[in-house]
Amino acid sequence: MSVVADGRRLFRTWRVLGSRTMKRAGPLVLPLLMAALVAAGWSVDMVALAAVLALELALAGLGTAALLGAASPNTGYARYAIFAVTAVSVTLAGRLLPPGIGPLAAPLAWAFLFWVLYIERHGPSMPGYRLSLDVTLVLTVFSATAGMGGLLPTELWLLAMILLGALVAVPCLRAAEARGALGATAVGHALLHLLVVLQVATAMLLLELPSPVGPALVALTFHSWSGAADALESGVSNRAVFLEYGSLAAIGAIVALFLSGT
Numbered sequence: 001m002s003v004v005a006d007g008r009r010l011f012r013t014w015r016v017l018g019s020r021t022m023k024r025a026g027p028l029v030l031p032l033l034m035a036a037l038v039a040a041g042w043s044v045d046m047v048a049l050a051a052v053l054a055l056e057l058a059l060a061g062l063g064t065a066a067l068l069g070a071a072s073p074n075t076g077y078a079r080y081a082i083f084a085v086t087a088v089s090v091t092l093a094g095r096l097l098p099p100g101i102g103p104l105a106a107p108l109a110w111a112f113l114f115w116v117l118y119i120e121r122h123g124p125s126m127p128g129y130r131l132s133l134d135v136t137l138v139l140t141v142f143s144a145t146a147g148m149g150g151l152l153p154t155e156l157w158l159l160a161m162i163l164l165g166a167l168v169a170v171p172c173l174r175a176a177e178a179r180g181a182l183g184a185t186a187v188g189h190a191l192l193h194l195l196v197v198l199q200v201a202t203a204m205l206l207l208e209l210p211s212p213v214g215p216a217l218v219a220l221t222f223h224s225w226s227g228a229a230d231a232l233e234s235g236v237s238n239r240a241v242f243l244e245y246g247s248l249a250a251i252g253a254i255v256a257l258f259l260s261g262t
Helices: 002-041 044-068 080-096 102-125 131-152 154-178 183-207 213-233 237-259
Strands: none
Touching: 002 044, 002 080, 002 102, 044 080, 044 102, 080 102, 080 131, 080 154, 102 131, 102 154, 131 154, 131 183, 154 183, 154 213, 183 213
16 A cells, blocks of 8 residues: 555656646747747648648647646636647748748747747736737737638638638637637627638638738738727727728728739
8 A cells, every 4th residue: 555655646746846847847848849840830741731730739739728727717718729829820821931031930930939828828917918919819810811821722712711710710719708708708709700800811812912911901800800899898989999990991991902903
C-alpha cells in the first residue's frame, strides 16, 4: 500500500509541477511553436499544408485550454478557439507573401499570436481590452479572407465560402461574447454577423477585387457590424449609429464598385 501511495503522491507532485511550468513558460513557448508552424505553412504544398493546419489546431486547442483553465458559461467559449483560428488565418495569408519574406515576417507572426493569447489570458481586467480585442478580431478576419482568396480559384468560390465561414464564425462569436451575449443569444448574434460578412466576401470573390482591397472590405464589414451592435447596446441613438456605420458601409461599396469597373 505504501508503494501505491508513494506513486500517487509522486504523480500528483509531477502534475502540479507540470501545471506550474505550463503556466509560466506556456505564454511564451506556445506562440513560439505556433509561429514556427505558421512559417512552415507558408512554403509547403497543399498536402503538407493540411497537415500543418491540423497540427496547429490540435496544439493551439490543447495549449489554450491548459493556459486559460476550465471553460465557464459566464465567459463564453469562443476565447478557447480564437487563438487557433488566428494561427490558421495567418498561415493562409502568409502564403501570399513574396518569396524570401517569410523569415522576416515570422517574428511578426509570433508577436501577433502572443498578443492574441495575452488578451485572452488577462481578459477585461487588461487596460484597453476591448480595443485590443477588436483589432485582433479584425486582423484575423482580414487574414482569413485574404488567405482563403489566394488558396482556391474563383471557380471554387462556394467551397471557399464554406471554409471561410468556418473560420470567421469564431471571431463573430467572440465579438458577440465580448458584448456580453452568452449561450443561444451569442450564437444568434454570431450567425447574423457571419451572414453579413459572407455576403460581402462572396461579392468580393465574384467581382475578383484586388487581394488587399477585397479582404479589407470584408474586415471593414466585420468591424462595422460589430461596432454598430456595440453602439446600439450601449444606448446610442439609431440615427447616430446609422450615420456613422452606414457611411462606412457606403464608402466600402463605392470603393468596391470603382475597383470592379477598372
